[in-house]
Amino acid sequence: MSLLKLWNSLCGRSATEKPETEASASTSEIGETTPAVSQASQGREPEANANETKTSVPKTGTTKTATTKTTVAKGLFGFGRSNVESGLCKLLAPLKVASLLEIGVGDGSRAVAVVSAIQKNNPGSPLRYCAIDSFEMASSPEHNEAAMSLMQFHQRLRSAGISPQIFPGSLDQELLRLCHTVGRVDVVLIAEDAPSWQNPTTLRNLQRVCHETTVVFHGDAGTWKRYQTTLAETRKAA
Numbered sequence: 001m002s003l004l005k006l007w008n009s010l011c012g013r014s015a016t017e018k019p020e021t022e023a024s025a026s027t028s029e030i031g032e033t034t035p036a037v038s039q040a041s042q043g044r045e046p047e048a049n050a051n052e053t054k055t056s057v058p059k060t061g062t063t064k065t066a067t068t069k070t071t072v073a074k075g076l077f078g079f080g081r082s083n084v085e086s087g088l089c090k091l092l093a094p095l096k097v098a099s100l101l102e103i104g105v106g107d108g109s110r111a112v113a114v115v116s117a118i119q120k121n122n123p124g125s126p127l128r129y130c131a132i133d134s135f136e137m138a139s140s141p142e143h144n145e146a147a148m149s150l151m152q153f154h155q156r157l158r159s160a161g162i163s164p165q166i167f168p169g170s171l172d173q174e175l176l177r178l179c180h181t182v183g184r185v186d187v188v189l190i191a192e193d194a195p196s197w198q199n200p201t202t203l204r205n206l207q208r209v210c211h212e213t214t215v216v217f218h219g220d221a222g223t224w225k226r227y228q229t230t231l232a233e234t235r236k237a238a
Contacts, residue, residue: 051137065101078187086190088224089117089219097186099128100176101182101209104191107148114189115162130165130182134206171197175205182232184211190218 088110097118104113111131118127135150148156151170163235165182167174171192188210190197197206210216216227 042196057181078223084225085113086118088217089113091224092187092225093121095215096122097127098125098127098184098189099186100189100191101130101132102191103132103197105131105133105148105153106191108153110189110191111157111162111164112160115160128165128182128185129162130167130178132167132169132171132178134170135168137168172202172205175202175209179205179208182209184209184214186211186214186217188214188217189224194218194220201222 078167092114100114100118105111111129113131115127119125131153133153135148137155154164154166154222167178169177188206197203206216217224218227
């Protein structure tokens, strides 16, 4: 073989091997680049989902919290309820009331409604409101669990613009104390169970705080009724 042919053959092999090397290098670069793009695209989707989750969770939680707070605010002490003791307020509407005694105050909503109704029907006339209740000092566990505390009741009425005279304790004892400090009242509201006050001793003490025109109302199975027969009989017996 001549030197020229040998030279050409050597040059031809070098030209052939160089493109193959470049092609291999290009292929390897493409192979390395493609997974990187795939990983980047896969990494963006979880971030988007995470952002969507973070955005939606606080909104839902905020709505539930606001609803719960509103419910508590309305439920605590009975604020927000309409037509509280509307039947009793109608019974009191035609009466001229300057002093009122409530026996058994419940959650305080009745006192606020009744005093408001009386002041509306008698504008400009002062009203003396008194209350007798055992509050948290009740001996009955059932009553004690459901009872409003003396402090809570006082704050409830003061927030409604009412200055109450409160007599905390047993009914018979506080009736006597009210008789010696306040005297007689125009209206008596009794929200206690009948056996606790429809007995000779309590009726006799009740008479001490009533004058000839005093009106007594008592709760009976969810309605308010006028009570006067026993008082009349007690006055005669006295």
